[in-house]
Amino acid sequence: MIDTHTNAIGDVAALPRGFIELGRATAERHDDAPEETVGDVTVAEPRMSARGVFVHYGDKRAIDNVSLDIGRNEVLAMIGPSGCGKSTFLRCLNRMNDTIENCRVNGDISLDGEDIYHRSMDVVLLRARVGMVFQKPNPFPKSIYDNIAYGPRIHGLAANRAELDAIVETALVKAGLWDEVKDRLAEPGTGLSGGQQQRLCIARTIAVSPEVILMDEPCSALDPIATARIEELIDELRQNFTIAIVTHSMQQAARVSQRTAYFHLGRLVEVGSTEDIFTNPRHRLTEDYITGRFG
Amino acid sequence: MTDAAPADLVRRSLARRYAAEQRFRRLGLAAVAVGIAFVAVLLVSIVGKGYSAFVQTQIALDIEFDRSVIDPDASGDPEVIARGDFGRLYKDALKARFEGVTGRSQVRQLYGIVSSGSPYRLRDMVLEDPALIGTRQRVWLIADDEVDMLVKGYISRDVPESERRVSDEVIGWVDELAADDAVRKAFNWTFLTAGDSREPEQAGIGGAVMGSLYTLLVTLVLSFPAGVAAAIYLEEFAPKNAFTDMIEVNINNLAAVPSIVFGLLGLAVFLNFFGMPRSAPVVGGLVLTLMTLPTVIIASRAALKSVPPSIRQAALGIGASRVQTVFHHVLPQAMPGMMTGTIIGMAQALGETAPLLMIGMVAFIVEIPGGPFDPATVLPVQIFLWADSPERAFLERSSAAIMVLLAFLVAMNALAVVLRKRFEKRW
Numbered sequence: 001m002i003d004t005h006t007n008a009i010g011d012v013a014a015l016p017r018g019f020i021e022l023g024r025a026t027a028e029r030h031d032d033a034p035e036e037t038v039g040d041v042t043v044a045e046p047r048m049s050a051r052g053v054f055v056h057y058g059d060k061r062a063i064d065n066v067s068l069d070i071g072r073n074e075v076l077a078m079i080g081p082s083g084c085g086k087s088t089f090l091r092c093l094n095r096m097n098d099t100i101e102n103c104r105v106n107g108d109i110s111l112d113g114e115d116i117y118h119r120s121m122d123v124v125l126l127r128a129r130v131g132m133v134f135q136k137p138n139p140f141p142k143s144i145y146d147n148i149a150y151g152p153r154i155h156g157l158a159a160n161r162a163e164l165d166a167i168v169e170t171a172l173v174k175a176g177l178w179d180e181v182k183d184r185l186a187e188p189g190t191g192l193s194g195g196q197q198q199r200l201c202i203a204r205t206i207a208v209s210p211e212v213i214l215m216d217e218p219c220s221a222l223d224p225i226a227t228a229r230i231e232e233l234i235d236e237l238r239q240n241f242t243i244a245i246v247t248h249s250m251q252q253a254a255r256v257s258q259r260t261a262y263f264h265l266g267r268l269v270e271v272g273s274t275e276d277i278f279t280n281p282r283h284r285l286t287e288d289y290i291t292g293r294f295g
Numbered sequence: 296m297t298d299a300a301p302a303d304l305v306r307r308s309l310a311r312r313y314a315a316e317q318r319f320r321r322l323g324l325a326a327v328a329v330g331i332a333f334v335a336v337l338l339v340s341i342v343g344k345g346y347s348a349f350v351q352t353q354i355a356l357d358i359e360f361d362r363s364v365i366d367p368d369a370s371g372d373p374e375v376i377a378r379g380d381f382g383r384l385y386k387d388a389l390k391a392r393f394e395g396v397t398g399r400s401q402v403r404q405l406y407g408i409v410s411s412g413s414p415y416r417l418r419d420m421v422l423e424d425p426a427l428i429g430t431r432q433r434v435w436l437i438a439d440d441e442v443d444m445l446v447k448g449y450i451s452r453d454v455p456e457s458e459r460r461v462s463d464e465v466i467g468w469v470d471e472l473a474a475d476d477a478v479r480k481a482f483n484w485t486f487l488t489a490g491d492s493r494e495p496e497q498a499g500i501g502g503a504v505m506g507s508l509y510t511l512l513v514t515l516v517l518s519f520p521a522g523v524a525a526a527i528y529l530e531e532f533a534p535k536n537a538f539t540d541m542i543e544v545n546i547n548n549l550a551a552v553p554s555i556v557f558g559l560l561g562l563a564v565f566l567n568f569f570g571m572p573r574s575a576p577v578v579g580g581l582v583l584t585l586m587t588l589p590t591v592i593i594a595s596r597a598a599l600k601s602v603p604p605s606i607r608q609a610a611l612g613i614g615a616s617r618v619q620t621v622f623h624h625v626l627p628q629a630m631p632g633m634m635t636g637t638i639i640g641m642a643q644a645l646g647e648t649a650p651l652l653m654i655g656m657v658a659f660i661v662e663i664p665g666g667p668f669d670p671a672t673v674l675p676v677q678i679f680l681w682a683d684s685p686e687r688a689f690l691e692r693s694s695a696a697i698m699v700l701l702a703f704l705v706a707m708n709a710l711a712v713v714l715r716k717r718f719e720k721r722w
Contacts, residue, residue, distance in 0.1 A: 096608070096611065096612065099608070101535065124614050124615070125614070126614075127611065127612060127613065128614035131612065131613070131614075132612040134605065134608060134609065134612070136605060138605040138606065138608065139609075140606065140609060140610070140624060141627075150613065150615075151614060154614070154615055154619055154623075201609070204609075204613060205612075205613065208613060208614060
C-alpha cells in the first residue's frame with residue numbers, strides 16, 4: 001500500500017518507493033486512482049491534445065488511459081510522486097519514447113490538430129516544433145555559439161552567417177544568458193556553471209522557434225538562485241511559447257504554472273487551474289499529495 | 296563478540312589488513328619487475344647483436360679511373376660509360392696495392408676483400424661526375440661481409456684457419472690496410488636504403504620498409520572507414536534482433552582467428568579468383584584489412600558506447616535526424632577512441648608475417664617497390680628471410696631490422712597514447 005507519512009518539508013521525492021509501487025498489482029491502483037480524471041482535461045483551442053494514451057515498457061503499464069490538453073501560451077505543470085509517469089507522458093509529446101527500446105505508445109496525441117504518431121508526421125519536424133529541456137543540463141561539447149547555432153543550421157533557419165548570428169543572439173537574450181557569455185561565444189558550452197548550462201540548453205531549444213517547449217524537471221539539478229532565474233525565464237517565455245513542465249516541487253508548480261495536472265501511478269487523477277488545485281483539491285489523492293502526506 | 300569497543304576491534308584488524316595489502320603490492324611489483332627483466336633481457340640481446348649492423352667496414356683504395364677501360368673513344372656517352380668494366384678498376388687497384396700476390400685462388404681471395412657490388416658503386420660515381428675519368432682518386436669501398444665481420448671482431452683470430460671463414464692471408468691484408476689507415480667503419484646507409492641482396496654487405500631494409508609502408512597504407516585506407524562504418528551501424532542503427540546478435544558473435548570470433556587463415560583466404564580469393572598481382576602490397580593490405588577489421592570494429596564500438604546518451608538525447612530533442620545525431624555529435628566524441636583502436640590495430644598488422652607468407656610476400660625482392668602494385672616484402676618477412684640465411688653478417692642485420700621494427704611499433708603505440716591523452720583533455 002502507499003506509505004503515508006507526514007513530511008514537514010513537504011517536497012522530498014521518494015524515488016525508489018515510487019518505482020516499487022508502479023510494479024505492484026494494478027488492483028490496488030484501481031482502488032485509489034479514479035477511473036475518470038477529476039476536473040476538466042480540455043481547453044478551448046488547445047495547442048496539443050492527448051486522448052486515451054497508454055504507454056507500456058514491455059509488460060509494465062506506465063501510462064494508463066490519460067487524456068489531457070495543453071493550451072496555447074500557458075504553462076502546464078505536471079506533478080506527482082516519483083514513478084507516476086509524468087516524464088513518460090512528457091516524452092510522448094515529442095516522441096522521444098521512440099528512442100527507447102521496448103516502449104509502446106497507444107492513443108491519440110495531436111499538435112495543432114495533426115496526429116503526431118501518424119505515418120505522415122516527420123518526427124524530425126515534430127521535434128523542431130516541440131522542443132525539450134532535460135533534467136540534467138546537456139550542452140553539446142561544442143562552443144556556446146555552435147550549441148545555439150546547431151539547430152537553426154540543420155533546419156535551415158538562417159540564410160547566411162549574419163542571420164545565424166542574430167538568431168543566436170536573440171536566443172541568448174531571451175534565455176537571459178547573453179550578457180554573461182557575449183564575450184566568450186567561442187568557449188565550450190561545457191565550461192559554464194550548472195545554471196548557465198541549463199539556460200544555454202533553454203536558449204538552444206528556443207533558437208529553433210518551437211511552438212511548444214517541454215521541460216522535464218529543469219531545475220532539479222540546480223541551486224535555488226539558478227532555479228529562481230529559470231522560473232523567471234519560464235514566465236517570460238510564456239508570452240511566445242506553450243510550456244509543459246514536469247516538476248516534483250509543488251512550490252515551483254504553484255509559482256510558475258497556470259494549470260496543473262496531478263499524476264498518480266500512471267493515471268491522471270486531477271487537473272485544473274493551479275490556484276484551484278493547490279487551494280481546493282477535489283480528489284483525496286491530490287489533497288494527500290499536496291499536503292505532504294506522501295511524496 | 297568481545298566486549299571491546301568497535302574502534303579497538305577495527306584497530307586489531309588493521310594490522311592484518313595492511314599486511315595483506317602489502318603482500319599484494321609486493322607481488323604486483325615483483326610481477327612488474329619480472330616483466331621488465333624479461334623485456335630488458337630481450338632488448339639487450341637484440342640490441343647487443345644488432346647495433347653493429349649500423350656501421351659498416353670500408354676499405355680505401357687508390358682507384359685509377361682509366362679512360363681506356365671506361366670510355367675508350369672519349370664519347371662522353373652515358374650508355375658507353377655505363378657499360379665500362381669497372382670491376383677492372385678496383386681489381387687493378389688491389390693488385391697494385393698488394394704486388395706480391397700470385398696464383399688464381401689467392402688473387403681471387405684478394406679481390407674478394409671488397410664487396411662484389413663495388414663495380415656498381417664506381418660506375419655510379421663516374422656517371423654522376425664524368426670529370427673523374429682520367430683521374431686518380433682515393434675511394435672508400437664497402438668491404439666484403441666477411442672482412443666486415445673480422446674487423447668488427449666477430450671472427451675469432453685464435454681459431455685454426457680451417458675453422459675460420461677468412462684465411463690468414465686475408466687477415467694479413469686487412470691488417471696491412473688498417474695500419475695504413477685504409478680501413479674505417481662508417482655509418483651503414485646501405486642498410487637503411489638498399490633492397491634485399493644475397494650479399495649481406497649490400498643488403499638493406501629499404502625495400503621491406505617501403506613494402507611495409509605501402510601495405511599499412513592500404514590496410515589503413517580500407518579498414519578504418521569500413522570498421523568505423525560497421526561499428527556505427529551495429530551500435531546506432533541496427534535493430535536488436537537475432538541477426539544482429541549473430542553478426543556480433545561472428546565479429547568477436549573473427550578477432551581470434553589465427554592470422555594464417557586470412558592468408559589462405561587471400562590466396563584463394565584475391566590471387567586465384569580475382570587474379571591480383573602476387574606479392575603486391577595491395578593484396579597484403581587487403582588480407583591485413585580482413586585481419587584488423589574486427590579489432591577496429593570492437594574498439595570503435597567501445598568508443599561509441601562510451602559517449603553519454605545525454606548527448607544523443609539532446610541532439611534528437613533539437614530535431615536532428617538519427618544520422619545527423621551520429622555524425623555531428625556522437626562520432627566526433629568517439630573519434631579519439633576509434634583512432635587509438637585503429638593505431639593499435641595497425642601496429643598489430645605491421646608485425647604480421649603468416650598471412651603475408653601465404654600471398655607470396657616471402658619472395659626475394661631486390662627492387663624497392665614504387666607503389667602498392669609492385670612486388671614487395673614487409674619488414675617481419677625480411678627478418679624471417681634473413682634469419683634463415685647462413686652468413687654471419689645476416690645475423691647482425693636481422694637483429695638490426697628487429698630493432699627498426701620495434702622502434703616503429705613503439706612509435707605507433709606512443710602516438711596512440713599521445714592522441715588519446717590530447718583528445719581526452721579537450722573533452
